[in-house]
Amino acid sequence: MTFIPKPKIDLPGQHLNDLGLSLRDYEGSLSTLCAGCGHDSITAALVQALWEMSIRPEMLIKMSGIGCSSKTPAYFVHGAHGFNSVHGRMPSVATGASAANRDLICIGISGDGDSLSIGFGQFGHVIRRNVNMLYLIENNGVYGLTKGQFSASADAGSSAKNGAINQMQNINTVATAISMGVSFVGRAFSGDREQLVPLIKAAIAHPGCAVLDVVSPCVTFNDHEGSTKSYAYTRKHKKLATEADLIPPRGEIKASYYAGDTHPVRLHDGSTIILKKADPDYDPTRRNNALAYLERHRRRGQIVTGLLFIDQNVPDMHIQSRTVSTPLKDLEYRDLNPGGAALAELQRGMK
Amino acid sequence: MPATQSRVNDFVLKIATVNGTGSASANGLLLKALFRMGVPVTGKNLFPSNIQGLPTWYEIRANKDGYMSRTGRVDVMVAMNAQTYEKDLNEVSPGGFLIFDSTWPRQDILQRDDITVLGVPLAKLCNENFEVARIRILMKNVACVGVLAALLNLDISVIRGLLQETFANKRKLVDSNLKAIMLGYDYARENFTCPLPVHAETMGDNSRNIMITGNEAAGLGCVYAGATVGAWYPITPSTSLMDAFSGYCERFRVDPETGDKRFCIIQAEDELAAAGIVLGANWTGARAFTPTSGPGISLMSEFIGLAYYAEIPSVFIDVQRVGPSTGMPTRTQQCDLMLCAYASHGDTKHPLLLPANPKECFEMAVRAFDLAERLQTPVFMLSDLDIGMNDWMVPELTWDETYRPDRGKVLGPEELARMDRFIRYLDVDGDGITYRTLPGEDPKGAYFTRGSGHDRYGAYTENSDAYQDVLDRLLVKWETAKNLVPDAVLSKAEEATRLGIVAYGSSDGAVIEARDRLAEQGIHADYLRIRAFPFSAEVVEFLHDHDTIFVVEQNRDAQMRSLLTLESADTANRLVPILHYNGMPIPSECVVKGISAHQEAAA
Numbered sequence: 046m047t048f049i050p051k052p053k054i055d056l057p058g059q060h061l062n063d064l065g066l067s068l069r070d071y072e073g074s075l076s077t078l079c080a081g082c083g084h085d086s087i088t089a090a091l092v093q094a095l096w097e098m099s100i101r102p103e104m105l106i107k108m109s110g111i112g113c114s115s116k117t118p119a120y121f122v123h124g125a126h127g128f129n130s131v132h133g134r135m136p137s138v139a140t141g142a143s144a145a146n147r148d149l150i151c152i153g154i155s156g157d158g159d160s161l162s163i164g165f166g167q168f169g170h171v172i173r174r175n176v177n178m179l180y181l182i183e184n185n186g187v188y189g190l191t192k193g194q195f196s197a198s199a200d201a202g203s204s205a206k207n208g209a210i211n212q213m214q215n216i217n218t219v220a221t222a223i224s225m226g227v228s229f230v231g232r233a234f235s236g237d238r239e240q241l242v243p244l245i246k247a248a249i250a251h252p253g254c255a256v257l258d259v260v261s262p263c264v265t266f267n268d269h270e271g272s273t274k275s276y277a278y279t280r281k282h283k284k285l286a287t288e289a290d291l292i293p294p295r296g297e298i299k300a301s302y303y304a305g306d307t308h309p310v311r312l313h314d315g316s317t318i319i320l321k322k323a324d325p326d327y328d329p330t331r332r333n334n335a336l337a338y339l340e341r342h343r344r345r346g347q348i349v350t351g352l353l354f355i356d357q358n359v360p361d362m363h364i365q366s367r368t369v370s371t372p373l374k375d376l377e378y379r380d381l382n383p384g385g386a387a388l389a390e391l392q393r394g395m396k
Numbered sequence: 397m398p399a400t401q402s403r404v405n406d407f408v409l410k411i412a413t414v415n416g417t418g419s420a421s422a423n424g425l426l427l428k429a430l431f432r433m434g435v436p437v438t439g440k441n442l443f444p445s446n447i448q449g450l451p452t453w454y455e456i457r458a459n460k461d462g463y464m465s466r467t468g469r470v471d472v473m474v475a476m477n478a479q480t481y482e483k484d485l486n487e488v489s490p491g492g493f494l495i496f497d498s499t500w501p502r503q504d505i506l507q508r509d510d511i512t513v514l515g516v517p518l519a520k521l522c523n524e525n526f527e528v529a530r531i532r533i534l535m536k537n538v539a540c541v542g543v544l545a546a547l548l549n550l551d552i553s554v555i556r557g558l559l560q561e562t563f564a565n566k567r568k569l570v571d572s573n574l575k576a577i578m579l580g581y582d583y584a585r586e587n588f589t590c591p592l593p594v595h596a597e598t599m600g601d602n603s604r605n606i607m608i609t610g611n612e613a614a615g616l617g618c619v620y621a622g623a624t625v626g627a628w629y630p631i632t633p634s635t636s637l638m639d640a641f642s643g644y645c646e647r648f649r650v651d652p653e654t655g656d657k658r659f660c661i662i663q664a665e666d667e668l669a670a671a672g673i674v675l676g677a678n679w680t681g682a683r684a685f686t687p688t689s690g691p692g693i694s695l696m697s698e699f700i701g702l703a704y705y706a707e708i709p710s711v712f713i714d715v716q717r718v719g720p721s722t723g724m725p726t727r728t729q730q731c732d733l734m735l736c737a738y739a740s741h742g743d744t745k746h747p748l749l750l751p752a753n754p755k756e757c758f759e760m761a762v763r764a765f766d767l768a769e770r771l772q773t774p775v776f777m778l779s780d781l782d783i784g785m786n787d788w789m790v791p792e793l794t795w796d797e798t799y800r801p802d803r804g805k806v807l808g809p810e811e812l813a814r815m816d817r818f819i820r821y822l823d824v825d826g827d828g829i830t831y832r833t834l835p836g837e838d839p840k841g842a843y844f845t846r847g848s849g850h851d852r853y854g855a856y857t858e859n860s861d862a863y864q865d866v867l868d869r870l871l872v873k874w875e876t877a878k879n880l881v882p883d884a885v886l887s888k889a890e891e892a893t894r895l896g897i898v899a900y901g902s903s904d905g906a907v908i909e910a911r912d913r914l915a916e917q918g919i920h921a922d923y924l925r926i927r928a929f930p931f932s933a934e935v936v937e938f939l940h941d942h943d944t945i946f947v948v949e950q951n952r953d954a955q956m957r958s959l960l961t962l963e964s965a966d967t968a969n970r971l972v973p974i975l976h977y978n979g980m981p982i983p984s985e986c987v988v989k990g991i992s993a994h995q996e997a998a999a
Contacts, residue, residue, distance in 0.1 A: 134672045376658055382620055396607070
């Protein structure tokens with residue numbers, strides 16, 4: 046990952062958010078990914094979403110593993126701490142960080158190799174533990190840095206750039222996450238920012254582990270005829286199940302939100318996710334319904350997108366652990382150390 | 397009756413039972429009874445990797461001189477397990493005693509003329525006096541405590557007191573246990589000459605001592621160090637360390653009103669994740685640790701390298717067991733020294749702390765966090781199964797109320813405000829340790845943590861000079877570490893000598909006793925107990941000041957000797973390995989024999 050600082054230019058008339066920060070304050074260094082990479086569109090959507098939400102940069106932590114996707118944290122919010130850890134292990138590092146400071150907003154960026162192969166175990170367990178974070182998978186079905194091997198998300202029957210046909214079944218991120226008990230999962234396409242930005246906002250607001258599977262074409266190794274993760278294929282086959290939008294606490298809920306089949310999900314912080322069913326068949330609050338729908342459309346070769354499952358009442362790691370509301374790292378030492386008298390008392394039982 | 401030397405407050409009692417029969421509480425009763433009579437005592441549990449039905453032994457050593465190690469002898473054997481009877485019989489030292497359950501006849505071929513065999517119909521006594529089958533089995537072990545109380549002259553009022561404390565609110569249990577004890581006690585008094593020539597007598601004062609395992613002490617140390625995040629994957633023999641941490645946290649760190657917890661314990665899916673959680677939590681500013689054993693360190697190695705290179709404080713407690721591979725999970729060794737010293741790929745090396753007993757486990761656990769945060773690096777505390785899971789008698793733990801955690805070089809918003817620019821890996825002070833910041837405080841302190849090549853600014857680099865600059869600075873930090881780790885402990889021989897002994901960790905007790913035995917033979921040796929790696933100056937000095945240095949350790953490949961050789965190559969030919977690695981705690985006789993044989997050969 047090459048580091049190229051991005052020149053910051055303040056333009057007159059630039060929009061400022063509630064914190065008085067411009068969009069540029071949410072950017073990072075210049076991307077060194079290939080021109081046209083889907084990941085860069087995701088970065089842009091993250092910048093937009095975080096700016097709109099007026100998130101204080103220092104309250105954000107950006108976590109990743111290894112791979113093209115894992116470079117992303119360098120490209121947004123330069124005022125936030127970032128952690129580019131080891132391959133497939135981002136979830137555990139994020140878990141520890143979240144354990145130590147529950148007030149941080151944690152964004153983990155991963156890829157299909159990072160999460161579905163080497164890190165499959167950690168992917169499953171961070172979901173199970175329901176660590177409060179956005180877990181975003183930039184899914185392109187291919188290994189980029191090692192030059193074009195299939196990943197575990199490549200569809201059976203799809204072809205590699207060199208013509209090889211993938212024989213194995215793919216691991217469906219969304220279905221896997223739902224079956225593991227995820228409290229929030231959505232799927233989007235890097236080429237559709239209109240859909241992605243509100244999904245990112247809803248995922249960040251969700252009080253638990255919110256998984257976003259974002260199909261993000263690899264222009265160098267997986268954008269050819271025969272690929273099922275190309276721009277053209279994804280545009281043609283994506284099927285919108287729901288639309289989501291996040292209304293902040295005290296935000297105005299416009300009447301237009303209620304047009305059609307809508308469903309507001311109130312979150313504990315007072316914000317509301319407005320879910321609009323694009324397909325009346327879809328119910329994102331019931332696991333079996335969601336799984337059946339996904340399977341039905343998979344057989345038709347369609348890529349279902351939208352907010353696909355949500356249960357905002359699944360207790361997160363800190364609720365499960367009954368951790369104190371003050372971040373653990375901010376506790377005073379005197380509140381942690383029992384002291385000499387307690388030690389003496391304790392040892393009476395050891396005599 | 398064979399001739400038996402009188403041994404007052406100087407004997408080894410070994411109890412052979414089947415696991416899952418409640419023998420642990422009976423063994424604890426014997427140990428505590430001796431302890432309360434003021435006799436220095438230790439108990440070692442030799443148990444199988446199994447839940448119920450396999451042989452298990454408990455070895456109690458009572459020694460008026462305070463020797464704590466195993467000796468290689470058994471003065472009184474209680475053979476309650478028919479399965480291991482022959483082996484147990486053979487293990488009794490000449491002149492010793494064997495007690496067995498005479499409810500069922502023994503085979504005649506199992507005889508020894510040089511020991512005294514005492515049969516007690518324990519099962520019969522219990523069957524006649526207790527109704528429920530399970531109670532009968534449990535009470536057999538308790539009745540045996542009564543037999544031993546009579547034979548070994550244990551204070552019956554002390555035992556009664558212990559039962560009352562153990563079953564404070566369960567009067568019935570006190571009565572039934574006491575009944576079983578008296579059954580055995582009375583039978584022994586009626587049928588044998590009590591006490592045996594091998595017995596205990598009330599002696600000194602143990603009121604300033606405690607009985608504790610190393611894992612309990614280390615868990616307690618983590619509480620006192622202010623650790624708030626503990627991540628782990630259960631593995632013998634480290635499990636009881638997290639159990640202890642959890643128990644003490646529940647006792648000391650739960651808000652009585654709200655039930656809110658000032659700690660977070662995460663049982664991870666494997667040791668890889670446990671290590672990742674520890675890194676993430678420390679990076680964010682909490683004190684976090686993981687207890688594990690050798691196989692866990694193997695899995696954690698990936699993250700250990702990241703922590704070394706990205707300079708993330710982290711504490712790893714390795715309660716060593718027998719390797720390689722799964723090895724013998726319930727047996728002890730000091731076999732992870734090399735593994736931990738250089739864990740992970742590339743050029744890495746890590747500070748090790750080497751406690752010799754539970755008291756040091758407590759103290760060094762606290763020290764480990766201070767060192768990890770001061771040095772911004774992974775720090776290992778290497779205990780082992782012998783220290784971690786056995787009952788040791790140590791002086792009471794004390795606490796210095798003026799202690800404050802050393803959080804190391806952490807910049808907050810105020811310090812950052814005074815700086816033009818924060819540079820993560822710039823060696824401002826010349827000690828190789830740079831400044832870090834914590835997330836959640838100030839955007840000016842933001843930086844990118846990475847395990848990929850980086851320069852002093854923390855930026856990704858593939859520039860040769862910029863990469864090497866950071867790697868060389870880590871060596872400066874390593875030199876700083878030498879002055880921060882615990883000193884070695886020197887014990888001079890009574891006479892000037894060119895012989896030296898080096899040992900560490902749980903081999904200490906065997907060396908202490910062996911030096912006294914050897915001195916009686918006219919072999920005098922200075923003793924240096926190493927307590928940390930990297931070695932501080934006095935370790936290298938000690939090697940230079942002696943012609944022959946015996947390096948006593950519990951592994952096959954002489955790992956400490958190798959480490960010493962790497963650090964002080966010119967003394968390599970003076971280092972003589974004394975090794976013990978069969979999985980049992982090292983007995984003092986191993987050290988005595990090893991050194992005296994070497995000296996005879998050299999003479």
